[in-house]
Amino acid sequence: xxEPLYEVLARSAYVSLTATLIASVIGIxxxxxxxxxxxxxxxxxxxxxxxxMAVPTVVVGLAVALLLWRSGPLGDLGLIYTVRGMIxxxxxxxxxxxxxxxxxxxxxxxxxxPDQLRSLGxxxxxxVVRLWIEARLPLLAAAMAGFGHAISEVGSATxxxxxxxxQTQVMTTAIVENVGRGEFGVAIVYGVILLxxxxxxxxxxxxxxxxxxxxxxx
Amino acid sequence: MLPGLNVMRTAIxxxxxxxxxxxxxxxxxxxxxxxxxxxxxxxxTTTSTQDSGxxxxxxPLFDQGSDCVVKTVAVGSGQAMEMGExxxxxxxxxxxxxxxxxxxxxxxxxxREAVMHNDFVVVGPPDDPAGVADxxxxxxxxxxxxxxxxxxASRGDDSGTHAKELALWDEAGIDPKGSWYIETGQxxxxxxxxxxxxxxxxxxxxxxxxxxxxxxxxxxxEGSDDLLxxxxxxxxxxxxxxxxxxxxxxxxxxxxxxxxxxxxxxVEAYGEQLFEPDARN
Numbered sequence: 001x002x003e004p005l006y007e008v009l010a011r012s013a014y015v016s017l018t019a020t021l022i023a024s025v026i027g028i029x030x031x032x033x034x035x036x037x038x039x040x041x042x043x044x045x046x047x048x049x050x051x052x053m054a055v056p057t058v059v060v061g062l063a064v065a066l067l068l069w070r071s072g073p074l075g076d077l078g079l080i081y082t083v084r085g086m087i088x089x090x091x092x093x094x095x096x097x098x099x100x101x102x103x104x105x106x107x108x109x110x111x112x113x114p115d116q117l118r119s120l121g122x123x124x125x126x127x128v129v130r131l132w133i134e135a136r137l138p139l140l141a142a143a144m145a146g147f148g149h150a151i152s153e154v155g156s157a158t159x160x161x162x163x164x165x166x167q168t169q170v171m172t173t174a175i176v177e178n179v180g181r182g183e184f185g186v187a188i189v190y191g192v193i194l195l196x197x198x199x200x201x202x203x204x205x206x207x208x209x210x211x212x213x214x215x216x217x218x
Numbered sequence: 219m220l221p222g223l224n225v226m227r228t229a230i231x232x233x234x235x236x237x238x239x240x241x242x243x244x245x246x247x248x249x250x251x252x253x254x255x256x257x258x259x260x261x262x263t264t265t266s267t268q269d270s271g272x273x274x275x276x277x278p279l280f281d282q283g284s285d286c287v288v289k290t291v292a293v294g295s296g297q298a299m300e301m302g303e304x305x306x307x308x309x310x311x312x313x314x315x316x317x318x319x320x321x322x323x324x325x326x327x328x329x330r331e332a333v334m335h336n337d338f339v340v341v342g343p344p345d346d347p348a349g350v351a352d353x354x355x356x357x358x359x360x361x362x363x364x365x366x367x368x369x370x371a372s373r374g375d376d377s378g379t380h381a382k383e384l385a386l387w388d389e390a391g392i393d394p395k396g397s398w399y400i401e402t403g404q405x406x407x408x409x410x411x412x413x414x415x416x417x418x419x420x421x422x423x424x425x426x427x428x429x430x431x432x433x434x435x436x437x438x439x440e441g442s443d444d445l446l447x448x449x450x451x452x453x454x455x456x457x458x459x460x461x462x463x464x465x466x467x468x469x470x471x472x473x474x475x476x477x478x479x480x481x482x483x484x485v486e487a488y489g490e491q492l493f494e495p496d497a498r499n
Contacts, residue, residue: 069304070304070305070306070458071304071305071306078258081260081291162289162291164289165274165290167289168289180408181430182407182410182430182431182433184432
């Protein structure tokens with residue numbers, strides 16, 4: 001039952017894309033609130049977000065597994081060793097990164113922009129949408145950075161997913177397993193694919209961050 | 219308490235709730251319920267059954283005839299039994315007889331049956347620097363390794379193989395310590411690779427040794443009675459476990475088709491039988 005490579009690849013992409021999507025919704029929302037609003041405890045929350053960016057993924061995996069194990073408080077959900085459980089863990093991994101980048105992206109916009117928009121009669125929701133449009137490239141960069149972080153992590157995927165063949169094995173856990181079995185060829189193939197993905201993501205990041213990029217001028 | 223803890227707890231709950239909503243539409247992994255037991259069953263097993271490739275070979279046979287979805291988690295035998303104690307696993311396939319007897323005596327399992335056996339081998343550098351090839355049993359082989367302070371890589375992970383190794387040291391009357399004694403804390407395949415790279419001896423089950431590629435190490439000592447490696451299947455007795463599927467699995471692996479598959483496993487790929495089935499009838 002050795003699984004075709006493309007199924008592992010597709011599962012990796014599915015888990016990390018779904019997680020990135022959810023993390024982007026949460027992270028951009030949270031980052032906007034922290035970047036723009038004058039909230040009480042904002043400094044503390046900012047510190048929490050920055051800490052979250054530095055938490056090792058195995059620690060996130062351990063925390064999520066403790067909650068999701070059958071003997072854990074959320075065990076009845078039956079999420080341990082499932083793709084959904086892995087998505088939950090990767091959301092937690094990607095969210096701080098996306099939040100942090102969103103926050104700094106919005107703070108880098110011209111400081112008088114919100115006031116200008118207000119003077120033009122924009123309500124709060126309209127102002128936020130306008131700021132998002134202004135910052136669309138860094139926000140895209142935030143999401144891509146989140147995806148890159150999620151798809152390349154191995155700690156939480158191992159602990160929460162369990163590397164179950166045909167069910168929760170993803171590229172990174174497949175690499176670890178194949179190295180353990182001395183099957184370096186297979187491990188190298190997965191490694192090259194991941195490397196290629198990382199390169200594509202970074203190339204896209206560079207091109208969206210460059211204002212002169214042809215497709216970004218519209 | 220820190221004010222941050224409540225914030226974190228709320229944040230984690232929110233993330234889980236949102237993720238669940240978002241993935242709810244993605245189709246369930248559960249199969250349609252049939253006449254027999256169904257649902258998800260967690261099989262906690264030793265790394266050797268996975269690293270040798272045995273489970274990949276025989277599990278599809280079980281999947282075909284059952285509505286149960288097996289989730290195999292390859293951990294050491296010690297960890298597998300801990301998962302059983304907590305009710306985090308429904309069935310165990312393990313090879314640590316003394317710990318298993320304790321597990322059964324403590325009332326954590328409802329049945330324990332012998333599935334198959336093979337043997338452990340002492341693996342070492344091809345030139346056998348400690349000269350263990352001509353000793354009488356495994357404990358003597360380890361004694362010689364310790365006397366020479368030849369490097370030895372231990373699993374150090376509370377697995378069945380680790381338990382066996384410790385029992386052999388105990389028999390030899392040696393408390394292994396020192397820079398020659400390396401504890402890897404990893405699975406059998408990884409430990410074999412580390413031992414190979416560091417020119418160290420190690421204790422391995424025969425199946426994983428044969429299935430691990432890219433090794434220069436050879437079998438340095440084999441064939442004595444104290445190297446028996448016996449696997450048992452244990453149905454976990456704990457509230458909330460999937461007993462129906464676990465009992466189905468237990469009787470399936472002890473039945474003829476699975477036992478035959480175990481007997482033929484590896485003959486083609488490695489030129490020898492890796493596991494000897496015990497319940498063939």
